Amino acid sequence: MIEKEVNPRFEDFLFDWSTKFQFLVGGYGSSKSYHVALKFILKLLEEKRTALVVREVYDTHRESTFSLLEEIVIDLGLDHKIKCGSSPMQIRFPNGSKIIFKGMDKPAKLKSINNVSLIWLEECSEIKYAGFKELIGRLRHPSLPLHMILSTNPVSKSNWTYKHFFKDEKKKVYVLDDERLYEEKTIVTNNTYYHHSTADDNLFLPSSYIEQLEEMKAYDPDLHRIARKGQFGINGTRVFPQFEVQNHDAVMAAISSIRRPLLRNGMDFGFADSYNALLRMAVDRENLILYIYWEYYKNQTDDEDTAKDIVAFQKNRWEIRADSADPKTISYFNKKGFRVKAAKKFQGSRLQYTKKIKRFKKIICSDQCPSTIDELKYLTLAVNKDGEVIEDQFNIDPHTLSAIWYGLDDYEVQDLKRAY
Incomplete structure (x- = not known):
């Protein structure tokens, strides 16, 4: 006892x-x-x-x-x-x-x-x-x-x-x-x-x-x-507090109602630990809304297998803006009949591209893009050993965010701070 x-x-x-x-x-x-x-x-x-x-x-x-x-x-x-x-x-x-x-x-x-x-x-x-x-x-x-x-x-x-x-x-x-x-x-x-x-x-x-x-x-x-x-949540500063998930049909209906939408495709390359992330996006330039309505997210596939997976981009001649750090892969896809263009990268581009995406009033993602949701919904800024926020580093390596960077590399979101 x-x-x-x-x-x-x-x-x-x-x-x-x-x-x-x-x-x-x-x-x-x-x-x-x-x-x-x-x-x-x-x-x-x-x-x-x-x-x-x-x-x-x-x-x-x-x-x-x-x-x-x-x-x-x-x-x-x-x-x-x-x-x-x-x-x-x-x-x-x-x-x-x-x-x-x-x-x-x-x-x-x-x-x-x-x-x-x-x-x-x-x-x-x-x-x-x-x-x-x-x-x-x-x-x-x-x-x-x-x-x-x-x-x-x-x-x-x-x-x-x-x-x-x-x-x-x-x-x-x-x-x-x-x-x-x-x-x-x-x-x-x-x-x-x-x-x-x-x-x-x-x-x-x-x-x-x-x-x-x-x-x-x-x-x-x-x-x-x-x-x-004692509750789960988001630890740290959210990168995109305006990110939200909506039903796929509602997202497509919203895109179809946009007057002169900007349609873009962005791709980040990966293989072993990282991922091939390809997103299809639409921008409502009047209302500053970014829509993400389709994704391809896969690793452990070589260029030949990836090309087979995304053959619709080849058949429809949809342009893809991709990571310029991998010119051999870009060359391979172009020889196969794809339209792949190297996105601009420069010193400090990670920070500048992130700030640009943050300027959208809303980022609306289809519920049929689970990897994008998984990476961006709870994405937070990294901190250094002194607890200070690092503006261009995150709690994970978000491949879908890289795809957004590349897809919108030459599009500028209105900066309200400089508008008046």
Whole structure:
């Protein structure tokens, strides 16, 4: 019999093992990590299991997950039975259960793990999506039910945790509305136990801590959303706050009503890690609206295969303005009967082209362009080590934005600052 006072918000969570996945997201100081650690200990006392605790960087375990588990073992008065070894980090139970600690920065060491039936991914948003999928494959046991617990503070909606467990616009995957979770706090669906918490759920926190979280609202709204509200969103300054998504038929109807629309096609070349991104666009010059109504977005294809994919541009003699940094590719397409023109690039063109696109009053994208939506809807400006915004760098490498740059390279959007 173990008696331990816990936060009421986590009472049901501690003993619920009904799903394979358990996803805990919340603000700072909500005590989610503490209760995951306690849940681990209770389960391993009850059943003989090998459990794995994972962080992106192995060395961060010592002052976080290992320290927390050891603290709980001592607090429960079980340190004479449960042995916490620090070299290597491992926790052993009297019934043969054990907890081992690994980092995704040393993936080779994961291969030696066998019969793991319980995994905890702490700060899972820091782990790469490929690592998460690999860990699912490591979760195996001949007889015991398998469970994976993921805990994190919310980050950008562009992070894989949001796309996998909530929504992925690009892949048209809709699992759960995160706003519903913030309201209902606990939801079980799709073999996943969802749990949301904030500092208000931790009855052991001093009021001064919550006051500090509230103060963030005045000087850092993004951090306030993450730390105080525990909600996903957009981290940083959006590049295109005027970007919106509309039904494809509505977009085409709007384009057809434009008097003398400017029709342009822009392409960014890629192959291995980057992508071939080709967009078809229409500009409403009177109302300063950019429409994006068609996309081609693919990698791992050579020029010959790409030419086959976009053969309509060859047949219709549609002009493409493309990345001038790849003249051999431009030459190849032109020899095949395409009309490809090198876009102008110059020192500082990234910044100037971005500022130009920002001058559109609206950027309206068809819902049939998922890659464009995925890259531009939550695109934010990068920051340097001092927290200062870098105007021509972003949180991702947006190939569709490059395609827009090239497609509109010689078109100038009216600059209202200079108009009067």
